[in-house]
Amino acid sequence: MIKIENLNYAYKTGAKNQNQALVDINLEIADNSLTALIGHTGSGKSTLIRHLNGLIKPDSGKIFIDGTEITDPKTDLRRVRFDVGLVFQYPEQQLFAETVYKDIAFGPENMKLGADEVRRRVYEAAEMVGLSEKSLEKSPFELSGGQKRRAAIAGVLAMKPKNLIMDEPAAGLDPRGRDGIFALIKRLHKSGMTILFTSHSMEDAAKTAERVIVMDKGKIFAEGSVGEIFARGGELRKIGLDTPQVTRIADKLRDMGYDIPPVYTTAQMTDAVKKIIGGTNG
Amino acid sequence: MVDILIGQYLAGSSALHRTDARVKIILLILYAALLFMIKKPLSYAIFAAFTAALTMTGGIGFKTVMKSIKPLRWIIIFTAAVNLFFTKGEAFFSVWKIAIAAEGIDLAVKMTVRLLCLITASSLLTLTTPPMRLTDAVESLLSPLARLKVPVRELAMMMSITLRFIPVLAEEADRIIKAQTARGADFGSGGIIRRAKSLVPVMLPLFISAFKRAEDLAAAMDARCFISGAARTKLCENRLTPLDARAGAVFVVFAAAVMAAELW
Numbered sequence: 434m435i436k437i438e439n440l441n442y443a444y445k446t447g448a449k450n451q452n453q454a455l456v457d458i459n460l461e462i463a464d465n466s467l468t469a470l471i472g473h474t475g476s477g478k479s480t481l482i483r484h485l486n487g488l489i490k491p492d493s494g495k496i497f498i499d500g501t502e503i504t505d506p507k508t509d510l511r512r513v514r515f516d517v518g519l520v521f522q523y524p525e526q527q528l529f530a531e532t533v534y535k536d537i538a539f540g541p542e543n544m545k546l547g548a549d550e551v552r553r554r555v556y557e558a559a560e561m562v563g564l565s566e567k568s569l570e571k572s573p574f575e576l577s578g579g580q581k582r583r584a585a586i587a588g589v590l591a592m593k594p595k596n597l598i599m600d601e602p603a604a605g606l607d608p609r610g611r612d613g614i615f616a617l618i619k620r621l622h623k624s625g626m627t628i629l630f631t632s633h634s635m636e637d638a639a640k641t642a643e644r645v646i647v648m649d650k651g652k653i654f655a656e657g658s659v660g661e662i663f664a665r666g667g668e669l670r671k672i673g674l675d676t677p678q679v680t681r682i683a684d685k686l687r688d689m690g691y692d693i694p695p696v697y698t699t700a701q702m703t704d705a706v707k708k709i710i711g712g713t714n715g
Numbered sequence: 716m717v718d719i720l721i722g723q724y725l726a727g728s729s730a731l732h733r734t735d736a737r738v739k740i741i742l743l744i745l746y747a748a749l750l751f752m753i754k755k756p757l758s759y760a761i762f763a764a765f766t767a768a769l770t771m772t773g774g775i776g777f778k779t780v781m782k783s784i785k786p787l788r789w790i791i792i793f794t795a796a797v798n799l800f801f802t803k804g805e806a807f808f809s810v811w812k813i814a815i816a817a818e819g820i821d822l823a824v825k826m827t828v829r830l831l832c833l834i835t836a837s838s839l840l841t842l843t844t845p846p847m848r849l850t851d852a853v854e855s856l857l858s859p860l861a862r863l864k865v866p867v868r869e870l871a872m873m874m875s876i877t878l879r880f881i882p883v884l885a886e887e888a889d890r891i892i893k894a895q896t897a898r899g900a901d902f903g904s905g906g907i908i909r910r911a912k913s914l915v916p917v918m919l920p921l922f923i924s925a926f927k928r929a930e931d932l933a934a935a936m937d938a939r940c941f942i943s944g945a946a947r948t949k950l951c952e953n954r955l956t957p958l959d960a961r962a963g964a965v966f967v968v969f970a971a972a973v974m975a976a977e978l979w
Contacts, residue, residue, distance in 0.1 A: 483893065486897055488893045488896060488897060511899055511901070514896070514897055514898075514899055515899060519894075521890065521893070521894045521897070524894065526891070526920055526924060527891055527894045527895060527920050529915060529916045529919040530916075539895075539898055539916065540898040540899055543898060543899030543900060543901065544899055574923075588898060589898065592898065592899065
């Protein structure tokens with residue numbers, strides 16, 4: 434479980450100037466949950482998640498990962514980083530080794546695992562993200578954009594973290610690559626991982642996540658299930674966000690007099706529309 | 716992450732900020748030349764006072780000046796020590812086998828003041844001049860060399876592109892370091908070879924991204940019909956103002972005072 438208590442953080446931009454990035458954040462992320470963190474650019478999403486494995490130290494407040502206070506200066510942060518995998522935005526930009534295999538092995542090797550265990554983990558991680566054994570011997574720079582992204586994610590998965598945090602995991606990918614990443618996230622979640630990902634796509638959040646956290650101007654604006662959050666369309670629009678497109682269409686149809694339940698994904702919409710058409714026909 | 720000295724411009728509207736960058740560069744060169752010709756203690760005192768006055772005119776705080784001096788502190792200390800211990804002369808006092816000559820103390824103090832003045836004055840230039848103005852000024856000052864087929868415009872362009880990309884690359888380096896740290900990379904420990912090796916996961920992605928940026932920039936310049944060596948006009952034409960004449964006059968008075976002190 435990830436628990437954040439009264440977290441505050443400001444970027445120092447000069448001797449006197451500072452930019453309050455996070456204001457009094459209180460959060461709890463349950464084990465084996467799948468949470469989307471949404472908010473527009475500059476709302477503090479990326480800053481918040483970099484706190485979760487100790488890359489940034491808060492000005493005040495506490496963070497607990499499975500009961501260990503990582504904001505305690507005595508905590509071994511390297512250990513924490515093996516428990517909380519963090520996938521940065523555009524992670525393929527950090528690929529560096531001669532082969533995909535060596536790149537994925539970087540994390541487990543830093544964990545000082547035996548050669549056999551490293552090997553096992555690399556193959557396991559590659560399989561999880563859907564990279565063939567043949568591509569493991571290739572240079573990461575020979576892969577396609579989507580494959581590069583998956584290789585970089587495999588590099589974090591090979592450390593077998595209990596919690597996986599991803600910053601805009603689908604940014605810059607084509608629709609197929611995007612679907613692939615979110616299918617992967619769902620698979621990882623089913624295998625028992627706690628997953629938190631940031632996004633500024635309402636559709637991605639509605640389609641993939643169970644819970645949604647909304648951030649605005651460095652504060653937690655709202656928190657709840659997908660249904661609870663997207664029922665508050667008016668408030669979301671006020672802070673420059675919105676509900677998924679299908680939700681807006683459903684709202685319009687309801688205004689026009691159709692009996693349609695709130696929907697958040699295309700699949701739900703299809704079902705609802707089928708019901709209406711079926712109803713009028715029969 | 717890193718304190719980058721280049722491009723540390725502090726916005727302001729003081730007389731020092733408003734003086735033409737070309738004038739500032741020329742005066743700084745004259746200042747440095749004069750600084751290495753003086754011998755009398757009084758001249759050093761005048762230099763120190765003048766430099767301090769300039770700093771105050773520019774509205775630059777003591778702390779900021781210290782920040783520019785700090786990275787060079789070892790050079791200052793080393794120079795002072797060499798002058799102190801290795802200057803031959805009559806022993807002023809001696810401890811054990813080490814004798815310190817009066818001339819040594821004299822030289823060490825003078826060298827220190829000289830370096831401090833020079834560092835402060837040159838950082839005043841970068842602190843009060845936006846980087847783009849600086850490259851414009853360099854281009855303008857070097858323009859006579861264009862007759863000798865020196866590609867002055869291109870050199871100035873390269874200089875401004877370099878300055879423009881330093882903060883971008885610094886930010887990128889920071890991001891990559893954080894990402895590799897998240898994968899358990901350890902940069903701070905081990906012997907020198909291990910440390911050098913640990914930089915590969917940072918340097919390689921950084922180089923790749925720098926090359927990619929360079930390619931993108933070249934394409935963007937091409938798309939906007941950039942032609943190397945073409946005659947271009949400037950958005951901000953640099954014209955000398957009465958303020959620049961006054962800056963020159965102040966410097967002449969200062970130089971005259973130093974000369975008088977030397978000859979006296």
